[in-house]
Amino acid sequence: MSSRNVFAGLTVDGVSKTFRNAKKSVHVLRDVSLKVEAGSIACIVGKSGCGKSTLLRVIAGLETDYDGTVTLSGSVLRGPGRDRGVVFQEPRLLPWLSVEGNIAFALQGLTPFEKRRRVLRYLKKVGLTKSARSYPHQLSGGMAQRVAIARGLVNQPKVLLLDEPFGALDALTRIQMQQETLRLWEALRPTMVMVTHDIDEAIFLGDQVIVMSAGPKTIRKKLSVTLPRPRDRNSPEFAALRREILAEFFVDA
Amino acid sequence: MKGRRSPVFAKISSLVLYVFLPFALLALWQGLFALGVVRPLLLPPPTRIAAAFAELLGNGDLLRHLGISMLRVCEGFLAAAALGIGLGIALGLSRTLEKSLDLVIQLMKPIPPIAWVPLTILWFGIGEESKVFIIFLGAFFPILMNTIDGIRQTDVRFVEVARVFETSRWRFVSRVVLPGALPSIMTGLRFGMMVAWMCVVAAELVAASSGIGFLIMDARQMMQTDQVFVGMITIGATGKLLDVVLRKIERRLIAWKVEF
Numbered sequence: 001m002s003s004r005n006v007f008a009g010l011t012v013d014g015v016s017k018t019f020r021n022a023k024k025s026v027h028v029l030r031d032v033s034l035k036v037e038a039g040s041i042a043c044i045v046g047k048s049g050c051g052k053s054t055l056l057r058v059i060a061g062l063e064t065d066y067d068g069t070v071t072l073s074g075s076v077l078r079g080p081g082r083d084r085g086v087v088f089q090e091p092r093l094l095p096w097l098s099v100e101g102n103i104a105f106a107l108q109g110l111t112p113f114e115k116r117r118r119v120l121r122y123l124k125k126v127g128l129t130k131s132a133r134s135y136p137h138q139l140s141g142g143m144a145q146r147v148a149i150a151r152g153l154v155n156q157p158k159v160l161l162l163d164e165p166f167g168a169l170d171a172l173t174r175i176q177m178q179q180e181t182l183r184l185w186e187a188l189r190p191t192m193v194m195v196t197h198d199i200d201e202a203i204f205l206g207d208q209v210i211v212m213s214a215g216p217k218t219i220r221k222k223l224s225v226t227l228p229r230p231r232d233r234n235s236p237e238f239a240a241l242r243r244e245i246l247a248e249f250f251v252d253a
Numbered sequence: 254m255k256g257r258r259s260p261v262f263a264k265i266s267s268l269v270l271y272v273f274l275p276f277a278l279l280a281l282w283q284g285l286f287a288l289g290v291v292r293p294l295l296l297p298p299p300t301r302i303a304a305a306f307a308e309l310l311g312n313g314d315l316l317r318h319l320g321i322s323m324l325r326v327c328e329g330f331l332a333a334a335a336l337g338i339g340l341g342i343a344l345g346l347s348r349t350l351e352k353s354l355d356l357v358i359q360l361m362k363p364i365p366p367i368a369w370v371p372l373t374i375l376w377f378g379i380g381e382e383s384k385v386f387i388i389f390l391g392a393f394f395p396i397l398m399n400t401i402d403g404i405r406q407t408d409v410r411f412v413e414v415a416r417v418f419e420t421s422r423w424r425f426v427s428r429v430v431l432p433g434a435l436p437s438i439m440t441g442l443r444f445g446m447m448v449a450w451m452c453v454v455a456a457e458l459v460a461a462s463s464g465i466g467f468l469i470m471d472a473r474q475m476m477q478t479d480q481v482f483v484g485m486i487t488i489g490a491t492g493k494l495l496d497v498v499l500r501k502i503e504r505r506l507i508a509w510k511v512e513f
């Protein structure tokens with residue numbers, strides 16, 4: 001295979017995942033396939049319990065026992081790696097480390113000087129330079145999640161995976177965070193896969209929106225969003241996409 | 254504002270609440286003596302105990318014996334802390350190691366330190382080593398068990414964070430496991446210190462020619478009940494003081510948790 005033919009982005013190919021315990025087995029993902037172009041944003045929407053987090057965990061390498069393959073830049077992924085940054089649903093900051101310490105926690109093998117410089121650079125990108133020495137319990141929910149995003153990006157990963165990162169924030173903070181995420185993405189251009197239950201968020205950010213269904217836990221629909229950014233949530237095109245996605249949700253209701 | 258009291262008043266009233274019972278008991282006790290209800294030889298009044306306290310303090314006996322006991326506690330406790338935390342970390346991190354040592358630990362843990370006294374006298378004589386060894390045994394198990402427990406309770410969510418960023422083993426232990434286990438380790442240290450302090454007195458009661466326990470035993474043989482009380486009160490007060498010190502250290506070390 002010549003390197004020219006290698007797909008530079010992320011692929012998920014025929015992934016199925018079953019959780020087994022002594023009594024029963026739960027099929028959580030069934031034959032899920034998707035393709036995310038390098039440097040683009042894919043948003044996954046679906047009802048709670050339909051397997052979104054599990055899919056993200058498969059890509060992150062936190063689940064290892066599944067069928068199918070996940071590839072990044074042509075190589076098959078097995079297990080976690082620093083080529084993928086992860087932002088969890090809750091910030092998951094270590095409470096005993098400062099903001100700086102939490103971001104530095106993600107870095108390996110740099111001199112202390114380089115490390116500090118890198119941490120400060122990413123703190124600046126998320127607008128938290130002043131909170132470098134604060135501790136997680138001193139931060140608001142939005143600030144904590146920004147630290148988590150900085151931690152996810154500080155290794156300069158090819159892919160950033162986000163699992164409902166703004167789900168716990170109030171509506172105004174959420175919109176602000178979406179804009180900041182877009183700004184970060186434009187500056188750094190990582191491939192992004194973001195799980196959300198907020199349809200507007202998915203249309204606002206995504207190059208494609210992937211709708212997962214809960215019945216057979218697989219992908220119901222993929223839409224590409226070609227509206228120019230920044231997108232106007234009140235435009236007729238936006239509303240049309242929203243209606244189209246919403247319709248998918250009420251099919252199996 | 255009506256109904257709200259000033260902070261100074263609140264502070265004073267909480268202090269009063271804290272010391273009321275001990276003072277009331279003291280007053281009752283002195284009252285019983287004044288009424289002639291109890292024989293002073295069996296229960297000397299607080300005033301007489303205070304006099305004995307002043308005397309033992311004055312001739313230096315009290316501080317000398319206390320100093321000796323404290324030194325024994327420090328040696329035994331520090332050895333127990335080093336070994337208990339060290340082994341606890343190793344066992345907490347390795348299921349195989351834990352499995353292989355579990356039965357021995359479970360069998361040794363219920364043996365009270367005092368039951369070791371006859372053996373330690375045979376092994377070490379009645380010198381310092383035997384006391385320090387008994388203190389060590391008493392403090393070791395609470396520290397060990399709490400350390401293992403703290404490490405076992407490492408938050409899986411943080412374990413995943415470490416996996417995602419491919420954190421090195423060393424950094425995982427030092428930045429995730431140990432800080433998370435610290436509250437539990439501190440509980441073990443405080444409990445271990447209490448047991449160490451109880452052990453020193455017990456060991457000195459049985460076989461010693463110095464220390465606070467010896468002071469009590471010696472006073473009893475001389476029928477100086479007031480000095481027995483001085484010794485006992487000193488033990489209680491010192492134990493409380495040691496715990497206050499450890500609690501201060503604990504607050505400082507886990508400041509991130511206190512403010513929740």
Ligand SMILES: Nc1ncnc2c1ncn2[C@@H]1O[C@H](COP(=O)(O)OP(=O)(O)O)[C@@H](O)[C@H]1O
Nearest residue numbers: 019026028046047048049050051052053054055
């Ligand atoms: N470790 C697990 N063991 C068993 N079942 C699980 C496990 N993790 C998730 N599940 C189940 O898989 C389904 C999908 O979970 P999840 O991926 O978290 O959904 P979502 O993120 O879309 O809400 C749920 O029904 C959940 O109960």
Ligand SMILES: [Mg+2]
Nearest residue numbers: 052053054163
């Ligand atoms: Mg989820």
